[in-house]
Amino acid sequence: MAIKVSKAEKKIAYDQKLCQLLDEYTQVLVVAADNVGSNQLQNIRKGLRGDSMVLMGKNTMMKRSVRIQAEKTGNTVILNLIPLLVGNVGLIFTKGDLKEVSEEVAKYKVGAPARVGLVAPVDVVVPPGNTGLDPSQTSFFQVLNIPTKINKGTVEIITPVELIKKGDKVGSSEAALLAKLGIRPFSYGLVVLSVYDNGSVFSPEVLDLTEDDLIEKFAVGVSMVTSLSLAISYPTLAAAPHMFINAYKNVLAVAVETDYSFPLADKVKEYLEDPSKFAVAAAPSTAADSGGALAPSAEEDKKEEPAEESDDDMGFGLFD
DSSP, X not given: OOOOXXXXXXXXXHHHHHHHHHXXXXXXXXXEOTTOOHHHHHHHHHHHTTTEEEEOOOHHHHHXXXXXXXXXXXXXXXXXXXXXXXXXXEEEEESSOHHHHHHHHHTOOEEEOOXXXXXXXXXXXXXXXXXXXXXXXXXXXXXXXXXXXXXXXXXXXXXOEEEEOTTOBOOHHHHHHHHHHXXXXXXXXXXXXXXXXXXXXXXXXXXXXXXXHHHHHHHHHHHHHHHHHHHHTOOXXXXXXXXXXXXXXXXXXXXXXXXXXXXXXXXXXXXXXXXXXXXXXXXXXXXXXTTOOOOOOHHHHOOOOOOOOOTTTTTSOTTO
């Protein structure tokens, strides 16, 4: 004889289970479970078995258990989960890599027909081609303004048609046509909405960031800090090199325009007074003897030429 369990006992058991998971795991994926069947959910549980646990339940019960655990342990950061428990959601507790777990969950999507009244999660496009339907079925296509022609005794769609737009509700005509064509346009599964990690909550898109993306974002941040620091003349580690260089340029400009000088400024002044001193002299060419003697070879006549000074530093190093 089966023993009946009261609602109160079920609530107590659920609280204990959720509190135990909150105590054991520090990473949680909050997932939407709309249109996910029990068999599909069971397959997801099997696929994640090992380092992850899937827990479903009413939002009120989950919120209650989170509050109980926070009061019992003093771990108030788990209260950040409560605002995420909205709609038909579940929790995946994991000790594995969040990105890998998220990708594993995404594998368990199954195709579903377009039922009347459903909100389309994607655009539905009917492709051109032979439908296999007899000419008596053309009324469905006419109602939906789908161009067709009769080809070898069957209805053929001439051009692709956007039957349902994302966000629109599926009508009875659209549902009937898609069913006749054998098209299952939608796919459903657990969808990660938010990620909880040791008290921090962030969007699942963060899991897709690569190391190069992080470096690029960090570089943009450093550039913004540098620009702001230079604009308000506030010294920071990022702006310090630019401040030193700008200060050196100002001092050099003053030295050039006045009698004040210092070793590096002396080189600049010397160049400005007589740039020809820093010009590279062309090697003299040797003409052949008029008496018909053979001209010396190019290798013997070639003289070692001084290395050209860089135009960038005008013949002297900036910090020599």
